[in-house]
Amino acid sequence: MTTPIEAAAPSREQLLHSLYEAAELEHNLMCTYLYAAFSLRQGEAEGLRPAEAEAVERWRREIIAVAVEEMGHLVAVWNITAALGGAPRVGRGNFPLDPGYLPARVIVKLAPFSDATLQHFIFLERPEGSSEPDGEGFDVERLFSRNATAPRVTPMARDYDTVGHFYATLSADLRAFVAAHGEAEAFCGDRWLQLGPEELRLCGARHVLCSKTALAAFDAIVQQGEGAPSDSDSSHYHRFAAIRTELAGLRADHAGFEPAWPAATNPVLRRPPRPEGRVWLENPAAAATVDVVTSRPTSA
Numbered sequence: 001m002t003t004p005i006e007a008a009a010p011s012r013e014q015l016l017h018s019l020y021e022a023a024e025l026e027h028n029l030m031c032t033y034l035y036a037a038f039s040l041r042q043g044e045a046e047g048l049r050p051a052e053a054e055a056v057e058r059w060r061r062e063i064i065a066v067a068v069e070e071m072g073h074l075v076a077v078w079n080i081t082a083a084l085g086g087a088p089r090v091g092r093g094n095f096p097l098d099p100g101y102l103p104a105r106v107i108v109k110l111a112p113f114s115d116a117t118l119q120h121f122i123f124l125e126r127p128e129g130s131s132e133p134d135g136e137g138f139d140v141e142r143l144f145s146r147n148a149t150a151p152r153v154t155p156m157a158r159d160y161d162t163v164g165h166f167y168a169t170l171s172a173d174l175r176a177f178v179a180a181h182g183e184a185e186a187f188c189g190d191r192w193l194q195l196g197p198e199e200l201r202l203c204g205a206r207h208v209l210c211s212k213t214a215l216a217a218f219d220a221i222v223q224q225g226e227g228a229p230s231d232s233d234s235s236h237y238h239r240f241a242a243i244r245t246e247l248a249g250l251r252a253d254h255a256g257f258e259p260a261w262p263a264a265t266n267p268v269l270r271r272p273p274r275p276e277g278r279v280w281l282e283n284p285a286a287a288a289t290v291d292v293v294t295s296r297p298t299s300a
Contacts, residue, residue, distance in 0.1 A: 009180035010173045016086040017155030018170055021102075022077045024092040025163065028108045029124065030070040031095070036121075037063040039112035039260040048259070052250055056259045059113075059243050066236050069203060069224055076204030076217040079194040080174075083187045083208040096266045096277055099141050103159050107138045109277070112263035118244055125225055125237040128162050164222050171218045178211045186211070 010018075040060045043053045078088035093101055096109030106124070111117045120135035147159040160166040178186045187210055196207045203224070208214045225236035250257050264279040269287055272278045281287045 009176040011155070012084065012086075012177070014155045015170075015173055015177055016081060016084060018158060018173065019077055019081045019084075019086065020089060020091065021157065022166065022170065023074055023081070023088065023090055025102065025106075025166075026070050026074040026077060027090050028092060028097070028102075030067045030074065032108060032110060033063050033067040033070065033121065035110045035263075036113040036117050036260075037067065039263045041259060041261060046261075049254065049257075052254070052257055052259065055246055055250060059246075059259070062239055062243065063113075066225070066239060069236070072202035072204035073221045073225070074204070075195050075200060075202055076206070076208075076221060079204070079206070079208045080214045080217060082193045083189045083191065083214065085189045094268065098274075099144065100146065103146060103161075104140050104143045105134075105161070106163075107134070107140065109138075109266050111137075111265045113260035115244075115247065118240060118247065122237060122240045122244065124163065125235070125240060126162060127235075127237060128164055130237075163225075167218050167222050171215055174211060174214055174218075183210050187214075 037060050040056050041048055041053075042057070042060075044050060048056060081088050096107070102108060107120070111120075116135035116137050118135070119133070120138045123132050123134040123138075126132045145159055146157040158166070158169060160169060187208070191207050191209060194207050195205050197205055199205065203220070204217065206213065206217065208217060224234070247259070250259075264281070266278045267281050267286075267290055268278045269281055269290060271280055281290060
């Protein structure tokens with residue numbers, strides 16, 4: 001198991017910088033899961049056998065449910081950010097993320113459902129100590145280190161092996177920050193700027209008032225999905241692994257089974273200056289559809 005980074009108490013700016021990356025990571029995962037789910041075929045009318053149609057519909061519901069839980073994780077991270085006096089934001093780049101936005105081995109791109117995409121999801125959600133490989137086609141473009149070895153005034157990005165390790169490091173940083181400054185000074189944000197059960201019916205919509213509630217939110221994120229123990233039946237890792245097992249069984253019964261429609265990997269609306277790994281949409285109908293559902297006005 002990788003040990004979380006131990007250091008002196010971080011500045012508020014460093015802590016908020018790490019929380020911004022946590023929010024972007026949760027948003028990235030949510031988008032990739034939804035894209036894969038929406039590529040799945042529906043029913044016998046779209047070429048599936050009865051048993052296949054029933055299984056694929058369950059997979060769609062399960063993947064969308066995981067994406068909704070990622071939305072709850074995003075709300076939890078934003079609430080902690082607001083509690084610490086920051087302003088929630090999502091500032092990620094377009095898909096696929098260029099090297100450097102996340103650690104070298106955390107590859108994020110939009111891809112339709114396939115054996116390789118499912119294996120990539122399992123790899124992203126794997127518990128620490130797991131030997132799960134990444135999916136084929138999600139290769140690391142280049143290995144690099146983002147972590148500065150010397151203290152900096154400017155907030156710096158951290159390296160981590162798994163998302164669970166990232167949250168363990170965030171928890172350690174938060175404890176050190178509160179120990180250095182006290183609860184009242186640390187949690188100086190207005191609680192009513194947070195999203196709670198009054199506004200949202202999401203698991204992460206809980207007001208953060210102190211280190212106890214903030215650390216509980218981090219623990220809930222890890223146990224529900226990223227870094228959860230492999231024997232946790234409700235973890236994202238376990239749920240994706242169960243789909244993998246069922247997919248293998250259906251393929252054994254029917255070698256031609258294709259649960260998803262062919263779809264573009266990393267579709268973009270604008271001619272990309274770096275075309276590798278991207279599909280520029282030139283068909284007007286396809287471009288108009290993607291334009292409507294794009295999450296940000298400047299997203300590709």
